[in-house]
Amino acid sequence: METIEELKVHYGWTEEDEENLAKVSWLGEKYKEDFIEEFYRYLENFSDTSKYLPDEEVRKRHKEKVKGWFASLFTSKYDAQYLRKLYRIGETHVRIGLPPHYVQASMNFVRNYIADKLTMEMGSTLEANSILKSINKALDINLDVMINSFREEELRLYLASGKxxxxxxxxxxxxxxxxxxxxxxxxxxxxxxxxxxxxxxxxxxxxxxxxxxxxxxxxxxxxxxxxxxxxxxxxxxxxxxxxxxxxxxxxxxxxxxxxxxxxxxxxxxxxxxxxxxxxxxxxxxxxxxxxxxxxxxxx
Ligand code: HEM
Structure with a gap:
């Protein structure tokens, strides 16, 4: 897996991106409740959501975790500790056998959701544009690390076998x-x-x-x-x-x-x-x- 420094270079993550996220750090807290409702409505599009989120207890736990993830998207420091957290989310998804496609598609939903809220709050200004670019980079890094767990799991299984x-x-x-x-x-x-x-x-x-x-x-x-x-x-x-x-x-x-x-x-x-x-x-x-x-x- 790439280090956080490598990821930052690959995604062109700069000080400006950190500053941009800091400018909208309130966004996560303000919208997390609305986000989780919309996110769960969106998840119902998958035919077998209830296979992975079978009962109220799991859903409640997941909702809390996703809300935390959403808020920290704007407030977290993008360092090795954050990377480990993302990787753990990926591992949990691998463990429950979630198809990686679901995570990828969900991230597209998150991207659109944030873009809508940002435009609503700040309009289509140059500043909002620049912030949106930084958020998109952050989401790409998130997705990259979460999906990496699936690839590494496949690779682990493959390499574990003999010639x-x-x-x-x-x-x-x-x-x-x-x-x-x-x-x-x-x-x-x-x-x-x-x-x-x-x-x-x-x-x-x-x-x-x-x-x-x-x-x-x-x-x-x-x-x-x-x-x-x-x-x-x-x-x-x-x-x-x-x-x-x-x-x-x-x-x-x-x-x-x-x-x-x-x-x-x-x-x-x-x-x-x-x-x-x-x-x-x-x-x-x-x-x-x-x-x-x-x-x-x-x-
Ligand atoms: C943007 C997409 C997603 C994000 C950011 C996300 C986030 C998370 C987080 C933060 C955790 C907790 C990980 C841990 O602490 O071990 C988690 C676990 C889990 N996720 Fe997701 N998730 C996403 C998509 C999905 C989808 C599409 C499903 C199912 C349809 C799903 C089902 C689960 C389940 C069942 C767990 C374990 C819950 C538990 O038993 O505690 N996730 N997810």
Whole structure:
């Protein structure tokens, strides 16, 4: 990790920046309560915020810590001790498994929030501009150090393994990348086939070869399967970008396929037995879907 002196050189941090922050040292104290409310409203944009901030106790603790961080952004001396504090925040985020993307995105929110408040208080003067530049540098330094913990954790894990393990990790990564690409291409091709199939079914209905009721239900079923495949594709793309794979999407595809079958069979009253069997399968898949959903949202 870089030292505070190196960071200051890399980000062009000067005496003027320290003075600029000192000029608005009141800003942190004045707005910290409003900031934390807005920040938490913003965090609700992340689909799994409650996974990391699961209950009131953790949220309360986190709110206090973030408020402290916000106020000290303007008042703290940018020295080795401050750097250690930032690094510890990063380590805590690594420990709870928070995706670094969340921290990066949140910092963008903080940047905009401060810019708004500064303009409100000081207008768009030259001085306000210069202060804003210094605040942006401070935020960049903060983000750099916090994100460094994630990079170092990755590196630590990688270096902890021996030469052959590293070779194995590299090759497994390549193979896994090949599998993922193959799956994405296959899903895309299946999706295109399904679109052709839907168009073909619409053609049959229009020509009168397929009764309207049966045709409509069959098309509806095919669209449902197409929707499930598109979900699977989106999930696989997220997986390639580094997220964990969600099992519930696979169950979702199975559900869509069974529901499609039910839609078609529902028009044949003589197939009651088959309909009952498929309903039981749908119910079981629904329960599995719900169980996976509950487990995944707690992880
Ligand atoms: C600008 C972005 C963020 C800042 C400045 C920040 C700040 C902090 C600070 C100061 C701590 C206390 C670290 C310690 O003393 O060990 C902390 C811990 C934590 N942060 Fe963040 N955080 C940010 C983003 C997030 C996000 C996006 C989440 C989740 C969605 C999150 C979840 C947590 C959790 C769960 C803890 C541990 C809380 C505890 O159990 O005490 N943080 N964060």
């Amino acid at each position: 052959y393990q590293r070779l194995l990790i590299e090759n497994v990564r390549r193979v896994s990348w090949f599998f993922d690409t193959f799956i994405i291409l296959t899903l895309a091709v299946v999706g295109v086939f399904l679109i052709f199939w839907i168009v073909y079914e619409i053609g049959l209905v229009l020509k009168g070869d397929f009764p309207l009721e049966r045709g409509g239900l069959s098309i509806l079923g095919s669209v449902l399967v197409l929707y499930a495949i598109s979900e699977l594709l989106a999930e696989e793309i997220k997986h390639i970008r580094g997220s964990a794979l969600s099992l519930k999407v696979f169950v979702g595809v199975a559900l869509a396929a069974v529901i499609r079958k039910i839609l078609i069979i529902s028009l044949s009253p003589e197939k009651v037995q088959e309909l009952i069997t498929l309903s039981v399968v749908t119910l079981s898949l629904g329960v599995v879907f719900w169980l996976i959903y509950r487990v995944e949202s707690k992880l």
